[in-house]
Amino acid sequence: MKAPVALVAIVFVCAAATARAQNAKPRPEDTEVWKPVPAVVTPGKTDLDAPSDAIVLFDGKDESQWVDVDTHTPAKWDVHDGVLTVNKHAGNIETKQSFTNYQLHLEWKVPEGITGSGQARGNSGLFLASTGPGDDGYEIQILDSYNNTTYVNGQAAAIYKQYPPLVNAMRPPGQWNVYDVIWTAPTFKPDGSLNTPAYVTAFQNGVLVQNHVALLGPTLYIGKPQYKAHGPEPIKLQAHGDPSAPISFRNIWARRLPDQPQVHVP
Ligand code: MG
Numbered sequence: 001m002k003a004p005v006a007l008v009a010i011v012f013v014c015a016a017a018t019a020r021a022q023n024a025k026p027r028p029e030d031t032e033v034w035k036p037v038p039a040v041v042t043p044g045k046t047d048l049d050a051p052s053d054a055i056v057l058f059d060g061k062d063e064s065q066w067v068d069v070d071t072h073t074p075a076k077w078d079v080h081d082g083v084l085t086v087n088k089h090a091g092n093i094e095t096k097q098s099f100t101n102y103q104l105h106l107e108w109k110v111p112e113g114i115t116g117s118g119q120a121r122g123n124s125g126l127f128l129a130s131t132g133p134g135d136d137g138y139e140i141q142i143l144d145s146y147n148n149t150t151y152v153n154g155q156a157a158a159i160y161k162q163y164p165p166l167v168n169a170m171r172p173p174g175q176w177n178v179y180d181v182i183w184t185a186p187t188f189k190p191d192g193s194l195n196t197p198a199y200v201t202a203f204q205n206g207v208l209v210q211n212h213v214a215l216l217g218p219t220l221y222i223g224k225p226q227y228k229a230h231g232p233e234p235i236k237l238q239a240h241g242d243p244s245a246p247i248s249f250r251n252i253w254a255r256r257l258p259d260q261p262q263v264h265v266p
Helices: 002-023
Strands: 055-058 067-068 079-082 082-085 093-096 100-111 126-128 139-142 176-184 194-196 199-206 207-216 246-256
Touching: 100 126
Parallel strands: none
Antiparallel strands: 055 246, 067 093, 079 082, 082 246, 100 176, 100 246, 126 139, 176 199, 199 207
C-alpha cells in the first residue's frame, strides 16, 4: 500500500502548490517586461535636429536625396543659403528612397511679401507616399494660410480634400513652419483590395493638426478618392503652378518605423 500513499502525497503537494500560486499576492515585478530592450537613439541637440537613427533628406547643402518625379533624373530645385527653394518650372521632386511607415520632420517657409490669395498663395504640398507621376499620392497641404481664406480642407495642414486641420497653427510669411508627421501606410490584401487604410498624425509648429485620421484613398483634385494597391513609395514635394513666389524648405529628415503595429507585451 506504499505506492498509493506516495501518490496521494504527491497529488496533495501539487494541489497545495497550485493553490499557493493562485492565491499568491500580485507583485509589481509580475507585470515588468525587461526584453527586448528598445534601441538607443541619440536625440538631436534641439528637438528640431535629426536624431541618430534618422535618414537626412535635406541638410542645407545639396538635394542629392531627391529626383525629378517624372524623369527620375537629379532634382533641379534651387539650393542656396542652406535652403531648398521650389523651382516651379522643374516640377515635383521625390526622394530616391522609398518608405513604408515613417516619422517625418520638414520645415517650410512662405516668402515675406507673398502676393495672391486662396490656393494661389504659396501653394506646395507634401505627398506622404508618391504613388505615381505628377500629383499622384497622399497630400498634406502646404499653403500660406496666414490670413488667407480658402476651402478648409485645402488650407495648410489639411489632408487635401479629406480632412481640414484641427486648428490653424500658421506662422506668418517670412517665418519657418515645422511639420512633424507620422505616416502609417495602407495595407492591401493579396487580391489588391484594401486591408487597412493609411493613417496620418501631424503637428504644425508643435500643435496637433491631424489626429490619427484614416485616409479615404490617395488625394484627388476632382472626385472621390479610391485606394489602389501599392508598396513602399517615395516622399514627394510639390512644385505647384500658382503664380506666387516659390516657398522654401530646410531640415528634412525621416525615421523608418516598424511595418507591423506595436503589440502589447504580456
Ligand atoms: Mg498643394
